[in-house]
Amino acid sequence: VAWAVAQTGGVVGWRILEIGPLEGGHSCMLERAGAAEVLAIEANTRSFLKCLCVKEVFGLQAVQFLLGDGMAFMEQDAGGFDMVFASGVLYPLQDPMAFLRLLPRMAPRVFLWTHYFDDTIVRHASAIAHKFGQVEQATIGGFTYEFVEQSYKEALQWSGFCGGSAPTSRWLTRRSIIDFLCHLGYRRIEIAFEAPDHPNGPAFAIYADLKESR
Numbered sequence: 001v002a003w004a005v006a007q008t009g010g011v012v013g014w015r016i017l018e019i020g021p022l023e024g025g026h027s028c029m030l031e032r033a034g035a036a037e038v039l040a041i042e043a044n045t046r047s048f049l050k051c052l053c054v055k056e057v058f059g060l061q062a063v064q065f066l067l068g069d070g071m072a073f074m075e076q077d078a079g080g081f082d083m084v085f086a087s088g089v090l091y092p093l094q095d096p097m098a099f100l101r102l103l104p105r106m107a108p109r110v111f112l113w114t115h116y117f118d119d120t121i122v123r124h125a126s127a128i129a130h131k132f133g134q135v136e137q138a139t140i141g142g143f144t145y146e147f148v149e150q151s152y153k154e155a156l157q158w159s160g161f162c163g164g165s166a167p168t169s170r171w172l173t174r175r176s177i178i179d180f181l182c183h184l185g186y187r188r189i190e191i192a193f194e195a196p197d198h199p200n201g202p203a204f205a206i207y208a209d210l211k212e213s214r
Helices: 002-008 025-032 045-057 070-076 096-106 119-123 153-157 174-183
Strands: 015-019 037-042 063-067 083-087 109-115 136-140 143-151 168-172 188-195 203-209
Touching: 002 109, 002 188, 002 203, 015 025, 015 070, 025 037, 025 045, 025 063, 025 083, 037 045, 037 070, 045 063, 070 096, 083 096, 096 136, 096 143, 096 168, 096 174, 109 174, 143 174, 168 174, 174 188, 174 203
Parallel strands: 015 037, 015 083, 037 063, 083 109
Antiparallel strands: 109 203, 136 143, 143 168, 188 203
16 A cells, blocks of 8 residues: 555545455555545455444544445446555456456556466466466457456355455456556556465556556
């Protein structure tokens, strides 16, 4: 969160749309960084209840938590936010490209933290390799991208939250994520927290801005 705020030059007075707050920790940090409004939408009921507890315990005034489908909200809302903040949201989706495609109309800036698919890395990771299919290609709005179908398999039997709202999701390749953001008009791209050896699959954080400079 601190890194994302630093990329923006400061979020004081901003309206931020947060998709997938999980337990409200990032929401709290964004309010403390000076955001005037943080609208945080959580799809998991248990996590949403934890968010409400965090709101009460820390006395959050700028944060509003909503329970529901963040992408459905984005499809219906008029936008007007200063930034979209989405950590751990992209890789559990069944249609991550549709999510990315909605970002420019919601805000000129976006922060994402996500896992991505790398064939060389994943195929040599015995703990997770069995969860992934073969690399496929698809096209959206004239842009061709690569993805792999991922199955939660044994995680579906967990009593807790396994990460997604469906038995499968689509993991995009790293290059597909970056190139599609550029295709959407984001002119400034910053990357940090590269973790190719993350135990759950390679991951990174990305900040994208429709403007070239702050």
